[in-house]
Amino acid sequence: MADTITELFSAPLTFNWTLSYKCNFTCSHCYSRDEVGEELPTEKIKQVVDVLADRQVPFINFGGGEPLIRDDLLEVTRYATDKGLNVSMNSNGWLLDHATAEQIQQAGFKSVGISIDSAVGKSHDDFRNMNGSFERATAALDALHQVGVKTTMSAVISRINFKDFHSLLDLARKHKVSQVFLHNFKCSGRGFKNREDLDLSPQEWKEFYVEALGTKKVTKDLLISFDDPVIASLPGYDENPMVKGSSCGKLSLHLRPNGDITPCGFIPLVVGNILTDNFEDLWYNSPVLNGMRNKEAKGKCQGCGAYQDCLGGCTARSFATTGDLSEPDPHCWK
Amino acid sequence: MTFLQRNPDIVWRHEKRREEQVLKEMDAGKDVEERGTVILLISGMMHQLNLLGGMIWNLCDGTRTEEQIVDCLLKEFDVERNVLAADVAEFIEDLLQREWLIYG
Ligand code: SF4
Ligand code: SF4
Numbered sequence: 001m002a003d004t005i006t007e008l009f010s011a012p013l014t015f016n017w018t019l020s021y022k023c024n025f026t027c028s029h030c031y032s033r034d035e036v037g038e039e040l041p042t043e044k045i046k047q048v049v050d051v052l053a054d055r056q057v058p059f060i061n062f063g064g065g066e067p068l069i070r071d072d073l074l075e076v077t078r079y080a081t082d083k084g085l086n087v088s089m090n091s092n093g094w095l096l097d098h099a100t101a102e103q104i105q106q107a108g109f110k111s112v113g114i115s116i117d118s119a120v121g122k123s124h125d126d127f128r129n130m131n132g133s134f135e136r137a138t139a140a141l142d143a144l145h146q147v148g149v150k151t152t153m154s155a156v157i158s159r160i161n162f163k164d165f166h167s168l169l170d171l172a173r174k175h176k177v178s179q180v181f182l183h184n185f186k187c188s189g190r191g192f193k194n195r196e197d198l199d200l201s202p203q204e205w206k207e208f209y210v211e212a213l214g215t216k217k218v219t220k221d222l223l224i225s226f227d228d229p230v231i232a233s234l235p236g237y238d239e240n241p242m243v244k245g246s247s248c249g250k251l252s253l254h255l256r257p258n259g260d261i262t263p264c265g266f267i268p269l270v271v272g273n274i275l276t277d278n279f280e281d282l283w284y285n286s287p288v289l290n291g292m293r294n295k296e297a298k299g300k301c302q303g304c305g306a307y308q309d310c311l312g313g314c315t316a317r318s319f320a321t322t323g324d325l326s327e328p329d330p331h332c333w334k
Numbered sequence: 335m336t337f338l339q340r341n342p343d344i345v346w347r348h349e350k351r352r353e354e355q356v357l358k359e360m361d362a363g364k365d366v367e368e369r370g371t372v373i374l375l376i377s378g379m380m381h382q383l384n385l386l387g388g389m390i391w392n393l394c395d396g397t398r399t400e401e402q403i404v405d406c407l408l409k410e411f412d413v414e415r416n417v418l419a420a421d422v423a424e425f426i427e428d429l430l431q432r433e434w435l436i437y438g
Binding site: 058 | 345346347348349350351352355370373375379380382
């Protein structure tokens with residue numbers, strides 16, 4: 001796109017919304033488990049939905065924390081879908097039995113993503129510190145499928161699964177999942193603390209992505225998605241993303257439980273508050289957002305032939321490890 | 335039925351601020367043919383409609399025929415009816431083929 005983001009977009013396309021940091025799990029890679037924060041009451045949450053509908057934001061994705069912990073999740077979703085928003089969520093699946101799946105369908109959810117990190121039940125349970133979680137997660141996928149809700153599966157790529165992501169794809173097929181997200185490892189929260197044990201080396205990332213992109217090319221029955229901008233630097237990369245580099249601050253923003261806006265859940269820089277600040281002003285004038293949209297090549301990115309497509313990789317990872325939005329992504333293998 | 339309607343599965347947004355900008359550029363005599371004012375999100379891809387396309391898209395709300403859409407647009411553009419009608423017909427034909435527009 002030749003135009004800069006805000007010349008065309010009057011708002012992001014997606015708000016990733018953490019309604020609560022609370023969770024029934026304590027996963028090793030979680031970015032939010034160690035966070036605490038004030039939560040908005042239902043009426044205020046509806047006011048936030050009003051702002052999003054007014055700004056014509058088409059998509060809301062509830063994440064967390066575990067969204068189903070909030071007992072007003074379905075009410076809020078109904079409110080948002082009645083206003084024309086497309087609502088999805090990411091859940092660990094523990095609380096999602098058949099009856100809940102039916103309520104989810106009735107509330108108007110467009111799709112539900114279940115996090116599954118390994119096709120081996122025991123590894124998933126160990127990683128998520130929760131016995132029986134694999135069983136419940138796969139049962140949640142089946143329950144959703146039975147009631148006609150589109151399902152997706154999310155796995156954060158780490159040392160425990162990077163070598164056998166194929167088995168995750170097979171698992172997705174078995175449970176009639178339509179799309180699999182192989183998320184990059186973000187190094188925030190617990191993920192940052194545990195990164196020595198969980199994160200791959202840059203070379204391993206490269207090998208993983210070469211193989212995974214090759215698989216994506218020949219896979220017709222399942223949509224495979226990545227969210228790692230650094231893959232744009234791989235030779236032969238021919239996807240056509242809507243924006244170059246990280247999409248946060250451009251196509252998406254993140255909401256914290258108290259209504260604070262951050263560029264994404266992994267960048268702890270508050271841009272403003274959706275209920276107390278003027279959204280338009282934040283969107284067009286926030287120095288943080290404009291900094292993310294107009295990164296400058298630093299360090300080895302200067303002179304890198306891939307910079308135009310990669311834009312220094314994942315801004316969240318650069319910020320987490322260096323405190324600077326424009327430094328090269330620590331996962332970069334160049 | 336001959337009322338034109340947007341495919342309800344398509345997620346879209348009218349970028350009003352951008353449209354104002356494009357209208358100003360048009361008044362200043364600039365070529366705005368390639369400047370999008372409506373974005374459509376279809377199967378993970380974004381498409382943009384230019385000023386005329388965006389206006390037609392906005393008017394395809396299931397209450398108007400092609401004729402009526404041309405009538406509405408004549409108030410906005412200073413052109414011969416048959417010239418405008420031909421442009422509108424071409425655009426609508428293309429979008430009907432893509433199934434982005436349907437007859438409601
Ligand atoms: S990763 Fe998800 S399921 Fe695990 S602790 Fe964090 S919020 Fe809970
Ligand atoms: S050096 Fe910078 S621009 Fe080049 S691939 Fe690495 S992160 Fe991307």
